[in-house]
Amino acid sequence: MTEMLSYDFMQRALLAAVLVGITAPAVGIYLVQRRQALMGDGMGHVAMTGVGLGFIFQTSPVWMAVLVCVLGAVTMELVRSRGNQRGDIALAMLFYGGMACGKLLVSLSAEAGSGSLESYLWGSILTVAPADLAAIAVLGAVVIAVTVGLRRQLFAICQDEDFARVTGLPVRTLNLLLAVMAAVTVTVAMRVVGLLLVSALMVVPVVAAQQLTRSFAATQAASIALGVVVSLAGVTGSYHLDVPSGPAIVLLAIAVFAVFSALAAPLARRRHRGNTEHGPKVCDGRPPVRGPERTSSDTTTPERRAGLAQ
Amino acid sequence: MTHPIPPAVRLRDAVASRGGRPVLRGVDLTVQPGEVVALLGANGSGKSTTVKTVIGSVPLEHGTLELFGTPYGSFRAWHRIGYVPQRTTAASGVPATVREVVSTGRLPQHRLLPFRRKDRAAVDRALAAVGMLERAGDGVADLSGGQQQRVLIARALVGSPDLLIMDEPMAGVDAASQQVLADTLRSEVGRGSAVLLVLHELGPLEPLIDRTVVLRDGCVAHDGPPVPETGLHALPGHDHVHPHADLTPPRLLA
Ligand SMILES: Nc1ncnc2c1ncn2[C@@H]1O[C@H](COP(=O)(O)OP(=O)(O)OP(=O)(O)O)[C@@H](O)[C@H]1O
Numbered sequence: 001m002t003e004m005l006s007y008d009f010m011q012r013a014l015l016a017a018v019l020v021g022i023t024a025p026a027v028g029i030y031l032v033q034r035r036q037a038l039m040g041d042g043m044g045h046v047a048m049t050g051v052g053l054g055f056i057f058q059t060s061p062v063w064m065a066v067l068v069c070v071l072g073a074v075t076m077e078l079v080r081s082r083g084n085q086r087g088d089i090a091l092a093m094l095f096y097g098g099m100a101c102g103k104l105l106v107s108l109s110a111e112a113g114s115g116s117l118e119s120y121l122w123g124s125i126l127t128v129a130p131a132d133l134a135a136i137a138v139l140g141a142v143v144i145a146v147t148v149g150l151r152r153q154l155f156a157i158c159q160d161e162d163f164a165r166v167t168g169l170p171v172r173t174l175n176l177l178l179a180v181m182a183a184v185t186v187t188v189a190m191r192v193v194g195l196l197l198v199s200a201l202m203v204v205p206v207v208a209a210q211q212l213t214r215s216f217a218a219t220q221a222a223s224i225a226l227g228v229v230v231s232l233a234g235v236t237g238s239y240h241l242d243v244p245s246g247p248a249i250v251l252l253a254i255a256v257f258a259v260f261s262a263l264a265a266p267l268a269r270r271r272h273r274g275n276t277e278h279g280p281k282v283c284d285g286r287p288p289v290r291g292p293e294r295t296s297s298d299t300t301t302p303e304r305r306a307g308l309a310q
Numbered sequence: 311m312t313h314p315i316p317p318a319v320r321l322r323d324a325v326a327s328r329g330g331r332p333v334l335r336g337v338d339l340t341v342q343p344g345e346v347v348a349l350l351g352a353n354g355s356g357k358s359t360t361v362k363t364v365i366g367s368v369p370l371e372h373g374t375l376e377l378f379g380t381p382y383g384s385f386r387a388w389h390r391i392g393y394v395p396q397r398t399t400a401a402s403g404v405p406a407t408v409r410e411v412v413s414t415g416r417l418p419q420h421r422l423l424p425f426r427r428k429d430r431a432a433v434d435r436a437l438a439a440v441g442m443l444e445r446a447g448d449g450v451a452d453l454s455g456g457q458q459q460r461v462l463i464a465r466a467l468v469g470s471p472d473l474l475i476m477d478e479p480m481a482g483v484d485a486a487s488q489q490v491l492a493d494t495l496r497s498e499v500g501r502g503s504a505v506l507l508v509l510h511e512l513g514p515l516e517p518l519i520d521r522t523v524v525l526r527d528g529c530v531a532h533d534g535p536p537v538p539e540t541g542l543h544a545l546p547g548h549d550h551v552h553p554h555a556d557l558t559p560p561r562l563l564a
């Protein structure tokens with residue numbers, strides 16, 4: 001343990017894991033609330049184009065990915081808010097185009113074949129450079145401030161957009177803000193979990209937490225706590241087992257989800273036990289028996305009914 | 311200029327379409343302060359669309375909208391309006407308690423400031439008014455459809471609005487709760503609130519209603535005092551004048 005912490009790269013990776021563990025579920029909860037759980041996936045695909053551009057221009061792939069991903073997120077939000085019937089087709093084009101474009105750009109770049117795209121796709125604890133960590137910290141702080149600070153406002157627009165408009169919230173601005181935060185989160189998380197699994201860290205801690213919670217506030221808090229725990233554990237496991245960090249984190253999160261869903265039913269039963277103030281435990285007595293009310297069209301005799309039942 | 315106090319809603323010549331298809335073709339609708347207006351009409355006649363243009367979620371292609379005398383574009387006093395959407399589920403992809411959902415109705419009051427004790431008290435009062443206070447800590451997804459509807463009504467009441475806009479608030483609500491809601495609405499009206507209601511049947515609200523507006527294919531077909539039979543007989547395919555109208559008890563028709 002102390003040996004692991006003595007490496008600079010490991011310190012950076014663990015710090016990044018904490019930031020990612022907080023930001024991904026903090027944003028993801030709103031996407032899940034709006035039943036857009038796969039939005040993060042799309043953004044991960046789009047971000048690949050940014051990584052490719054970073055390779056081509058020899059600039060930081062993180063900032064390029066932020067740029068491209070924010071543009072992609074704003075486009076997706078505009079398509080969504082139009083309520084366009086063919087919106088899903090536009091989104092599909094964006095996703096596939098982003099991924100294809102990213103791979104193409106990377107293979108055109110000088111670094112092609114070095115396998116470094118691999119680390120963006122699946123995450124790697126070895127690649128969190130000091131400059132990356134600074135970017136991750138700044139972006140992560142912004143995301144946390146927005147998603148936790150504006151909880152009531154973002155909850156309202158994701159719960160019921162029409163109603164939120166009547167409360168005077170700037171619905172369009174908040175929607176765009178949320179899309180941008182999701183895009184930023186994808187790029188923040190990409191070094192640690194990888195672009196292909198970013199969405200999992202945005203979604204799985206949330207759905208795991210909500211197996212056991214009833215309120216939004218508790219779900220948000222629990223999912224952030226879970227996100228931090230699985231990210232730290234996943235990065236540690238990745239160090240010891242020499243596997244990519246992304247799959248380790250995501251499989252851990254899924255395991256937590258499985259355990260929580262198994263616990264959900266017994267816990268709910270326990271919560272409702274003794275909750276009988278609104279009525280007896282079982283129906284007592286029988287309703288008064290009425291005489292046969294047969295209409296003229298009802299020609300089924302008891303004999304025939306018995307025959308049918310056989 | 312005849313009214314010193316401007317109307318709560320003043321929609322003039324509203325033209326709007328949805329999904330590229332014209333739905334409203336020149337609707338005029340005015341709700342005076344303290345007035346209770348029922349909006350009636352067949353399925354698809356444009357009642358919900360009219361209500362959505364009033365709250366601005368369906369844009370006007372033509373015509374004007376003023377809320378409390380202010381053109382829609384510069385209207386900011388959203389704390390004066392409470393809205394109950396047509397039967398949607400109150401549940402979303404993440405669990406939320408009844409209290410959390412109703413609390414969103416206080417956003418115009420506390421804005422970016424923290425949720426304070428008086429906001430909490432208002433939420434309790436609104437929940438008590440719809441008879442859902444003892445379920446405040448339960449998840450909305452665990453409620454029945456009618457109970458969720460009552461939660462959405464509480465969410466609209468929680469800001470003590472001067473204009474309540476309700477799209478079929480009674481849908482799926484049992485008779486006893488309808489009576490409770492009618493009493494709640496009566497006290498809101500007594501407070502001076504104006505109400506715009508979309509209804510299919512007047513039911514226990516009938517004595518409260520000052521005026522009915524009937525829509526037919528996106529046009530106003532009737533605007534006047536609530537004739538007992540408007541609830542049913544003003545729908546397309548029915549004549550306004552029935553020879554036996556006076557003989558039929560309104561209760562049966564409503
Ligand atoms: N989301 C939508 N997209 C496209 N068209 C819509 C949409 N909602 C409603 N419409 C169309 O607008 C017309 C009016 O719908 P609206 O919801 O205003 O009717 P309504 O009077 O409220 O009916 P109901 O009694 O069923 O609630 C309908 O013909 C419908 O086809």
Ligand SMILES: [Mg+2]
Pocket residue numbers: 357358359396477
């Ligand atoms: Mg409707």
